[in-house]
Amino acid sequence: MKRVEPVKVALLGCGVVGAEVTRLLHEQAADLTARIGAPLELVGIGVRRPGRDRGGLPVDSTLFTADVLSLVKRDDVDIVIEVVGGIEPARTWLVEALTRGKGVVTANKALLAEDGPTLHDAAADGGADLYYEAAVAGAIPLLRPLRESLHGDRITRVTGIVNGTTNYILSAMDDSGASFAEALEQATSLGYAEADPTADVEGFDAAAKAAILASLAFHTRVRAADVYREGVTEVTAADVASARAMGCTIKLLCIAERGPGNGTGPGSVSVRVYPAMIPRNHPLASVGDAFNAVFVEAEAAGQLMFYGRGAGGAPTASAILGDLVAVARHRLAGVRAASESAYADLRIRPIGEAWTRYHISLDVADRAGVLATVAGVFAKHNVSIATVRQSGRDEDAVLVIVTHMAQDAALAATVAELRELDTVRAVAGVLRVEGE
Amino acid sequence: MKRVEPVKVALLGCGVVGAEVTRLLHEQAADLTARIGAPLELVGIGVRRPGRDRGGLPVDSTLFTADVLSLVKRDDVDIVIEVVGGIEPARTWLVEALTRGKGVVTANKALLAEDGPTLHDAAADGGADLYYEAAVAGAIPLLRPLRESLHGDRITRVTGIVNGTTNYILSAMDDSGASFAEALEQATSLGYAEADPTADVEGFDAAAKAAILASLAFHTRVRAADVYREGVTEVTAADVASARAMGCTIKLLCIAERGPGNGTGPGSVSVRVYPAMIPRNHPLASVGDAFNAVFVEAEAAGQLMFYGRGAGGAPTASAILGDLVAVARHRLAGVRAASESAYADLRIRPIGEAWTRYHISLDVADRAGVLATVAGVFAKHNVSIATVRQSGRDEDAVLVIVTHMAQDAALAATVAELRELDTVRAVAGVLRVEGE
Numbered sequence: 085m086k087r088v089e090p091v092k093v094a095l096l097g098c099g100v101v102g103a104e105v106t107r108l109l110h111e112q113a114a115d116l117t118a119r120i121g122a123p124l125e126l127v128g129i130g131v132r133r134p135g136r137d138r139g140g141l142p143v144d145s146t147l148f149t150a151d152v153l154s155l156v157k158r159d160d161v162d163i164v165i166e167v168v169g170g171i172e173p174a175r176t177w178l179v180e181a182l183t184r185g186k187g188v189v190t191a192n193k194a195l196l197a198e199d200g201p202t203l204h205d206a207a208a209d210g211g212a213d214l215y216y217e218a219a220v221a222g223a224i225p226l227l228r229p230l231r232e233s234l235h236g237d238r239i240t241r242v243t244g245i246v247n248g249t250t251n252y253i254l255s256a257m258d259d260s261g262a263s264f265a266e267a268l269e270q271a272t273s274l275g276y277a278e279a280d281p282t283a284d285v286e287g288f289d290a291a292a293k294a295a296i297l298a299s300l301a302f303h304t305r306v307r308a309a310d311v312y313r314e315g316v317t318e319v320t321a322a323d324v325a326s327a328r329a330m331g332c333t334i335k336l337l338c339i340a341e342r343g344p345g346n347g348t349g350p351g352s353v354s355v356r357v358y359p360a361m362i363p364r365n366h367p368l369a370s371v372g373d374a375f376n377a378v379f380v381e382a383e384a385a386g387q388l389m390f391y392g393r394g395a396g397g398a399p400t401a402s403a404i405l406g407d408l409v410a411v412a413r414h415r416l417a418g419v420r421a422a423s424e425s426a427y428a429d430l431r432i433r434p435i436g437e438a439w440t441r442y443h444i445s446l447d448v449a450d451r452a453g454v455l456a457t458v459a460g461v462f463a464k465h466n467v468s469i470a471t472v473r474q475s476g477r478d479e480d481a482v483l484v485i486v487t488h489m490a491q492d493a494a495l496a497a498t499v500a501e502l503r504e505l506d507t508v509r510a511v512a513g514v515l516r517v518e519g520e
Numbered sequence: 521m522k523r524v525e526p527v528k529v530a531l532l533g534c535g536v537v538g539a540e541v542t543r544l545l546h547e548q549a550a551d552l553t554a555r556i557g558a559p560l561e562l563v564g565i566g567v568r569r570p571g572r573d574r575g576g577l578p579v580d581s582t583l584f585t586a587d588v589l590s591l592v593k594r595d596d597v598d599i600v601i602e603v604v605g606g607i608e609p610a611r612t613w614l615v616e617a618l619t620r621g622k623g624v625v626t627a628n629k630a631l632l633a634e635d636g637p638t639l640h641d642a643a644a645d646g647g648a649d650l651y652y653e654a655a656v657a658g659a660i661p662l663l664r665p666l667r668e669s670l671h672g673d674r675i676t677r678v679t680g681i682v683n684g685t686t687n688y689i690l691s692a693m694d695d696s697g698a699s700f701a702e703a704l705e706q707a708t709s710l711g712y713a714e715a716d717p718t719a720d721v722e723g724f725d726a727a728a729k730a731a732i733l734a735s736l737a738f739h740t741r742v743r744a745a746d747v748y749r750e751g752v753t754e755v756t757a758a759d760v761a762s763a764r765a766m767g768c769t770i771k772l773l774c775i776a777e778r779g780p781g782n783g784t785g786p787g788s789v790s791v792r793v794y795p796a797m798i799p800r801n802h803p804l805a806s807v808g809d810a811f812n813a814v815f816v817e818a819e820a821a822g823q824l825m826f827y828g829r830g831a832g833g834a835p836t837a838s839a840i841l842g843d844l845v846a847v848a849r850h851r852l853a854g855v856r857a858a859s860e861s862a863y864a865d866l867r868i869r870p871i872g873e874a875w876t877r878y879h880i881s882l883d884v885a886d887r888a889g890v891l892a893t894v895a896g897v898f899a900k901h902n903v904s905i906a907t908v909r910q911s912g913r914d915e916d917a918v919l920v921i922v923t924h925m926a927q928d929a930a931l932a933a934t935v936a937e938l939r940e941l942d943t944v945r946a947v948a949g950v951l952r953v954e955g956e
């Protein structure tokens with residue numbers, strides 16, 4: 085068999101994921117060569133501190149360099165893997181690589197969600213592949229199915245648990261009755277939450293992934309800024325107990341949903357991230373611990389679910405290497421994958437136009453006429469009530485109301501007006517309810 | 521925008537799935553054109569009876585022809601979709617199409633499992649794409665993730681529920697305590713089982729899918745004949761109750777598992793289909809009704825699960841159209857997908873070498889020394905016992921034994937010897953147990 089020139093790879097970043105990538109490249113070298121048809125050669129690793137001791141990594145220490153831009157520009161580099169994260173300087177490096185025609189494999193969800201179009205445009209200019217399976221739901225093969233397998237179908241809705249940290253926290257609250265603060269502390273001590281957990285618990289991470297999923301599912305450019313976002317910091321133990329009482333559990337969901345257009349328009353899409361109650365018999369309800377899962381509904385395919393580890397060095401590296409094999413094969417064949425598909429260009433609906441249901445807990449004075457007054461507020465906003473449950477008496481009376489489907493604007497206006505009622509001492513909790 | 525020549529498609533077969541394909545081609549025409557970059561044109565439909573009334577199909581009646589071979593050979597046909605099924609004449613048609621360089625999209629699991637290499641060789645000869653996502657687990661995007669997303673990883677095990685008919689039957693038995701015959705009748709009346717259910721209930725359908733999955737997961741040519749197969753016809757209500765008593769449920773599983781080689785060899789693969797008990801907390805246990813799910817374990821990715829509808833006209837058509845878009849794009853770009861990957865060529869292990877656990881129910885005489893005699897048989901074959909439970913007394917005594925992991929040959933030899941014991945009146949049930 086004739087000797088085939090290796091495909092040359094530059095790795096940007098060598099933290100947990102990058103180290104795992106070097107390990108897999110080394111351990112799976114023979115298999116990767118057979119699957120690609122040529123060996124992969126790691127020719128450089130861009131890091132901030134090249135001199136740092138990285139004992140145990142199966143790579144030559146001379147490969148490390150702090151001059152990342154020069155590495156990216158090297159003529160002999162065929163493919164760039166980026167696991168640094170953040171907007172800059174990652175964007176500059178990747179745009180440079182793509183416009184020079186180098187394939188790019190990245191796990192950078194923040195950059196893709198904030199400014200994906202710039203990367204896609206650079207890929208189109210350079211005639212280069214841009215792959216990012218690892219950016220959403222770690223090891224779960226999700227983007228390729230959305231990008232390719234379901235291309236003959238019409239996706240109507242994507243509902244996902246895409247943030248492992250918050251899923252761990254909400255699962256712990258559900259299992260043990262812990263408060264948010266207690267569950268967060270537990271997650272931090274186990275390494276599931278970072279020292280500054282803001283990006284996770286405030287839903288920014290999930291919103292970035294929601295933007296990427298929505299873009300692929302609906303052939304429309306959706307950015308993180310287009311995603312309505314609420315985090316989980318205000319979910320209380322009482323909310324969790326209340327969910328349990330109605331046969332539900334609370335999950336931080338990312339939802340991307342096709343909807344009607346404006347009159348004769350081409351339709352619209354609603355993309356949102358918030359904690360919501362879902363019935364315990366929903367396939368997503370049993371996704372515990374730090375696992376991720378994404379539920380996809382399509383007109384012909386029906387309901388599909390993808391489940392697996394959403395984070396961690398090895399799972400993320402698995403997704404990166406899957407992409408790397410695809411890009412390397414394309415280079416050897418002299419082709420590139422289908423580029424970004426954004427032809428549908430659907431209108432992004434604001435949260436007020438989203439259809440959902442509310443679960444509302446009211447602290448009320450237990451006296452005649454309270455329910456009539458409260459119900460009157462719902463009626464005024466054309467929000468239909470599905471169930472009402474009163475617990476406690478006298479000064480401790482609590483009214484729990486679950487609505488039928490209504491537009492979020494009407495539901496929010498209802499809650500705002502309830503807060504003003506004399507007979508309502510406090511709106512103790514408001515959570516959306518998803519899934520029938 | 522300049523007018524692009526259409527990609528011309530021939531459809532072979534127009535039953536439930538074929539009709540759904542014509543419907544989707546019609547309804548999604550604008551979206552498909554945008555996603556492919558050229559319109560698709562259905563130029564012929566090969567059927568046995570072209571004159572048959574197919575009211576409501578959105579196609580010109582002149583497209584129908586009984587001369588399928590001529591249709592396949594037509595110079596203007598770019599892509600052939602085959603939804604006829606069976607070995608011949610489908611094989612002849614597809615080999616003809618592939619060697620002429622036409623892309624093929626097929627749902628024909630029987631042909632792929634019986635003689636996949638012939639199709640793959642023809643595809644290689646003709647430089648043509650061969651796609652078959654619809655052949656396994658209907659609409660679930662499964663083959664593409666195995667073929668591509670996980671190519672940088674090392675799959676260790678694939679465990680699937682890939683036959684909807686038997687899953688419906690076993691779920692019904694579990695839910696209601698029905699017998700196999702009652703559950704089959706129910707499945708038939710609801711259209712989940714065919715008039716002749718042999719292919720489903722005897723595990724032939726699942727074995728074909730297991731061969732296809734194992735081939736992709738382990739880069740090795742595995743044929744249906746290589747798959748060890750047991751159906752579900754001998755699963756009794758007592759087995760189901762016994763499974764329930766130990767916190768398990770019974771599912772018809774297809775298992776493809778990497779294993780050691782012979783000494784210094786490159787490893788081996790065990791591929792088998794049989795009903796087995798799995799713990800109720802296993803992700804596959806909650807896959808009810810006629811749904812399919814496939815659980816994949818890989819070294820880096822960890823545990824993944826894919827879930828959805830495994831059969832039905834629309835879900836199958838969704839998978840076919842996803843493949844069709846990929847093949848059409850490749851034709852426009854003048855490329856083809858990576859061909860079959862069978863480089864690993866692992867040895868297929870016989871069932872006797874598979875590691876599993878047995879759940880054995882024995883009708884025994886309730887007298888001193890019985891357990892010692894029975895335990896002696898297990899010890900003789902080096903099979904370690906995990907749990908023993910005795911129920912009933914005197915003439916109705918039943919001994920339920922669950923083993924630790926052992927090779928199937930040793931387990932089978934143990935059961936054979938137990939049947940010969942005077943103190944064992946009958947071996948009432950033997951089922952394998954999978955999942956820890």
